Structures are given as structure tokens and as C-alpha cells.
Amino acid sequence: MPELPEVETIARNLRLGTSEQPTLLGETISSGMVLWEKTLAYPSIPEFSVNITGQHIEDITRRGKYLVILMGDATLLFHLRMSGDLVVEQAGERIATHHRLLLNLESGLRLAFNDPRKFGRVWLTPNPEMVLGELGPEPLDEQFTAADFFQRLHQKHRQLKPLLLDQKFLAGIGNIYADEALHLAYLHPLMPSDMLSLQQADVLLTGIRQVLQEGILRNGASIDWVYRGGDFQNYFRVYQRTGEACFRCGTPIQRIVVGQRGTHFCPSCQLSPDSSV
DNA sequence: CACGAGACCTGTTCGC
């Protein structure tokens, strides 16, 4: 489930607490347990067990789609990939089927990494740049301007959709928000990136920011059996609306496959890929 | 460099 708005929501809930659970800031980790070996990307399980014990949780943030837990002399990083989730529960609770890694806390709570598809990964390192170093800019960073975006678009000759999904190009955008942003910007997913005008780049960046902020405002999107309480799925303009009417022009939304990802767009009001207008 | 296919995994939904 997790793109930028979903990870932001999870980070915020762990940082500030919710009606269901207290904040994890100030907690001390009494022990860690790895239930699926490949979930731990770094370091080795023995090193992890030693180094995680006794760490204090100082802050919980996000970078791209990574959830970042800052702990004094180390940083814990989670990438939720397709099906990962973080849940706070009582330490004595039965370990759910899809839990892959557990952090027991001194308060008697437990932070569990739940991940049915086992694609998610966890890192514990003194140097988070080893994981985050290659990421592109944060789309919501005000320092990142339309002119910057235009320049990056023109450094490449790539189809817009796969480029937006490239985390080295921009950090945090996934399949839902890419489709939604392209629709808002009236741009075809196959349009070459270096064909955009400065004005179009500006409109696209604005669209990206709008959908990400809407997603965050609605606590992310909840799809299928993976439910987190967000409701942005009720406000999709194109994603998973194949055959339904475009809200702008009434044309049925079309689904194609681009870079092996389902891609949804309006064939009428999203400019054709070779349009120079 | 850009792109497509295959891999990694499990679960749900669709079509016959």
C-alpha cells in the first residue's frame, strides 16, 4: 500500500500517537526479533539483535517511501514495498501470521512489521545515507522549483509515467499518485519527458503536489484487504476507474500497461504522447 | 541510456 502519503501517515501516527495507541517517541527498545530472514536487509541478524537493544526512539520521520526511526547513534529504516505495514500492539499478543520483524518496547508495547508478500526491507545503520543516498528530491520540498523540475525532465528522454516512478528522479511517487498527477496535468503517460514546456512542467509539479497533499489529508489510500483507515481511494480520478467516465470530459478512462504497471488515463483530455502543443 | 521481461512473494478476485 505505501506511497509517500501512506508512509507519511504511518510515520505521523507513530510519532504523535492516535486514539488507539500512544506516541512511540521516548520509547526504549528492549529487544528485536527477526521472523523472516530476508526482511532484514542490513546488518546481520546477530549484529541487529545486539545493536537494536537499548536504543531510544528520538524521532520518526519519512524520506521518499522510507519510514525513518532516529535513535541516537543509529537509524532504523523501513521500506514497506507492496504490502508492508507497521502496527503497535501489546508485547504479549499472539504473533500474527504475517509479522516479519518485532521490536519489543520497555513500556510493554511492541512495534510489529507486518508484510504478507515479504517484499519489505529493514535496515539498521549508523549511516542512513547508505540507503537514502540515491533518492531524488522530495516533491513537497518548497526549495524544489518548477525550473528545477523542468531541468531534470530535460536531462532524460523517458516516458513520463516510468520516470515519475523512478525514485532517483523524484522520491515517493508510486503507481496511484503518478496516474493521478498526470491526469491533473493533462499529460499522457507515454509523453517523452524532454518534450514538456516549462509551463507543462510547472503544471505537472503542481499536480503532483496536489495529489500527494490530498492523499496525506485523507490519511492515504486503502485498497483491497490492506486497510489502514485512509480514504483517498474514494477520490481517485483515474486509478482503477477503467471504463468509467472521466470527471472532466466524460470519456471512458483507459487502462494500458507501461513498464509492467497498470496505467490509467483519459485518452481524450490527456494530450497524446507525440503532441507538441 | 532506455526499455522490457523475469524475479521476489502471498492473497484476492475474475472468468469459465
Place this chain on the structure above:
DNA sequence: TGCGAACAGGTCTCGT
């Protein structure tokens, strides 16, 4: 009802 295929919010690696 049953069963295989298609599909799923992500990313890596390999071949062309």
C-alpha cells in the same frame, strides 16, 4: 463449487 489466470500500492537485475 472449483480451479487456473490475472492482478496488486515496489524495486532489483539482466538482456537487448
